[in-house]
Amino acid sequence: MSINTIASPRALSEGDVLREVDRLGVIKNHFVLVSGDVVSNFQLAQVLEQHKARYTKNRDTLMTMFLQRAMPNHRLRTGENDLTIGIDPTTAQLLTYSNSEPVNELALSLFSERESVAYRYDLIDCHTAICSPQVPMLFTDNFDYQEMFDFIRNVLQGDEITAAEIYTHVLDGAYAARASNLTAYDAISKDVIHRWTLPLVPDIFGPILHRYKTTHNYIQDNVVLARTCVLQRAVAVGHDTRVGIDGQAVTTIRDSVIGSSCRIGSGSSLDNAYVLNDCIIGNNCRLKKVFLGEGVQLLDNVEIGEGCVIGDRVVLGPNITLKPNTKISRAQVVEEEWGADSDEESDEDEAMGTGAETPEGVYDVELVGEQGRGYLWQDDIDEDEEDDASFRQWQDNRARLILEDNEHAENSEDDEDASELDAEEFEQVMLNQDDFQQFLDNMIALLTEKLGVQSNGTIKPQGETQDIALEITGMRSAHHLSPHDVVTGMTMAIIEQVGLLKNTGAMATFFKGAIEFLAPILGNFVTSQTDHDIMLRALEDGFNQCQRAIPAFQILLHSLYEENVLAEEEILRWHARPTDPEIDVEIRPQLLKNVAEFIVWLETAESEEDSDESDSDSD
Structure with a gap:
């Protein structure tokens, strides 16, 4: 395969690029239009063949857009790609495409030729599309098309391009995202x-x-x-x-x-x-x-x-x-005043990238x-x-530089508790309860099969840890869940395994062995402060549903610490947070009491470490 690069210094938008491509006449067939800042691992071949077959039957087919599922709280959703999309669920034809504009009313005309329309707010544009050969010519015919959004909007509205159709392909189990900010x-x-x-x-x-x-x-x-x-x-x-x-x-x-x-x-x-x-x-x-x-x-x-x-x-x-x-x-x-002699020269330098x-x-x-x-x-x-609301939202996202991994920013030492997730935020992590419940059921079944729990609490794993990790990844993709959902599901599924164990000793043995075996998987998901909060909340919820296992809670928490799944500072912060009867599970005080000895040990170890560091600095 050979790659030819075409430089166009004066192109300032997608529209300019496509008009230049049309002028040069280098596009003779279907082509893939992808933004240079897209990271993806999906395969194009099958969708490309589907697009070509659709085009053969209907020459009005212009594009097949790739979309990625991302729930409203997903960290990749910003003001730039906060989309509401209408799709024909039968043909996958794109019917509406709105950026940062809520759907307040539905166009009845969309239902005149079809039985149903799927309005979705859980998709983002991958900025990758398979285009038919006439697309560059359409950009040449209309210089108002600067961004792909302009083109898509006009196609759907039928203002200037009639009888044209755009189709969609929603990725399943693949990754695609654009690093546009x-x-x-x-x-x-x-x-x-x-x-x-x-x-x-x-x-x-x-x-x-x-x-x-x-x-x-x-x-x-x-x-x-x-x-x-x-x-x-x-x-x-x-x-x-x-x-x-x-x-x-x-x-x-x-x-x-x-x-x-x-x-x-x-x-x-x-x-x-x-x-x-x-x-x-x-x-x-x-x-x-x-x-x-x-x-x-x-x-x-x-x-x-x-x-x-x-x-x-x-x-x-x-x-x-x-x-x-x-x-x-x-x-x-x-800042230069208008009318200065150097205006023209400065503008040219800036456009060509040669400004000193x-x-x-x-x-x-x-x-x-x-x-x-x-x-x-x-x-x-x-x-x-x-004055534009969408621009203000985009500017706010950019200015804040959301390097927060969708986690709560850690506040000052005077207000550490404010960074803890509240119950409402925790519930938002699992927006699709049906998918999550099915995932949880499958996770419980998977661990029951793979851990081989014995009556005394020991485990006899059936397979390697990496094999289980692959199955969990497949389950996550099938149910379109976030990493936080996986943390919650795995935590609750582990606790669920003690249901048939008869005493605390057996439960403690199981927790220790299970965490040691599953720690490499859990460590993949528990990395940020929010991940820790999610897991600790899930522990509370899991033991609330299996209260007979509370006496073994300290062993489980200690094992998670020993295997470097939960960090010391996050455990101490969780323990120090005041209990709120309105949002916390009723058994939280019991859990705190159960781990009191472990918490004292952590605090003592931390203070001794600080003391050693002080002595070292003084030396």
């Missing part, structure tokens, strides 16, 4: 690291492969990690990177991606951070939910608040704290530090756009 970039990155995008994972796909380690950590060649460096979970590190350079203090990294040729000092902490190539991070820096461009330098003792975006080659520090949601650029934004960076001048020391180099970046929002 930082929200989606973060979500897709986490899906890749947690291997939902197989075979597109760091150790299989890419110009330089990573080596897969435990707890979803990936490391390329020639990486040096100091003995005091701790990669907690879900971390990818690029080649020639050095972490914990002097090894004087512990450096911790979790849920982060580190590029190539980076240097990270000792005593620093990175949580949900994206660090591109050639960055230097000094000692005792704190980064959480942050994006660093290439060549960024953070001097010692720099703390960056959540949601910050730092542009290429910015220098910050030393000894500064950057407020949340701050954007810093190395280039200064210069403003020469370094006086920097705001309070913002970037005494040795810092960079300027505060302010988004330029047109007043007319600011």
Whole structure:
């Protein structure tokens, strides 16, 4: 297969690209239109043949769009792809396509030629479509078509293109998402690291492969990690990177991606951070939910608040704290008055990408530090756009830089309890109760078959852990469930297994053996703070339904801790949360009492560790 690249510097939209393709006359047959920032693993061949067959029978067939199921609370849904879609359930023909506009009334004309219409709010556009040969010509005929949304809307409304039809294909068990903003970039990155995008994972796909380690950590060649460096979970590190350079203090990294040729000092902490190539991070820096461009330098003792975006080659520090949601650029934004002599030249430079960076001048020391180099970046929002509700929603999502993995942002130490899920939010995780109940029933049956629970509580596994993981992945895809649903279902199914055990000793033996066996699977799903909250809620709910097993709850919780499924700080936070009779299960006080001894042990161990670190620092 040969690939020909066509450059079109003046193309500023999808419409411009398709008009250029039509002008060059390079499209003679059906073709696949895909955005360059799409990550997907689905097969096109079968759907392509279906599209061609449909086109042979009906020359009015223009496109077959790929759609991915994503419930309203899915982290990939933002203001850019919050769609309401109407589909003919018999033919899969697209009938309505509305972005960020609720369906308040239905067009009766849609029912004149069909028995039913499926209005769906659980789909997102994969920005991948199989197009018929006439599509580029239609874009040439109408220069108002800038984005694909404009084209689709006009086709469905029949304003200028009559008798044309668009069809859909909803993916089943495959992955597709577009990294069109930082929200989606973060979500897709986490899906890749947690291997939902197989075979597109760091150790299989890419110009330089990573080596897969435990707890979803990936490391390329020639990486040096100091003995005091701790990669907690879900971390990818690029080649020639050095972490914990002097090894004087512990450096911790979790849920982060580190590029190539980076240097990270000792005593620093990175949580949900994206660090591109050639960055230097000094000692005792704190980064959480942050994006660093290439060549960024953070001097010692720099703390960056959540949601910050730092542009290429910015220098910050030393000894500064950057407020949340701050954007810093190395280039200064210069406002020019209309009518200036350089307007035409500046516009041309900007369009061609050759605009020069403003020469370094006086920097705001309070913002970037005494040795810092960079300027505060302010988004330029047109007043007319600011009045548009959908634009405000999109801008809000972008400004907040939702590197939150759809989890609650951890609040300040004065209000830690506010980040705990409430009952209403927990219920929203399982929006499709029928699918979840069927999944739970299948999960209980699967564990009953595979664990081989004996009367004394020991287990005799039937098959390998990875085989069970594959079956669970298949069940999840079949029922279109989120990872949170899987955490809930597995937790409740494990508790359900003790139903036939006669005493606490047998239950405790089972919990210990089952968690040890299933920990690799559970660890894939329990990674974020929200995942911990979901599992702890599910534990409460499961024991509420099987109260005779409460005496063995401490053994189960301790096993989850020992196997690194539940983190110490999350268990302590759950235990410290005040019980609310209106939302908590009635047996929560019993559960807290049952694990009191274990909690004391955790707190004692934590205080001893803090004391050891203090002694080490003083030395």
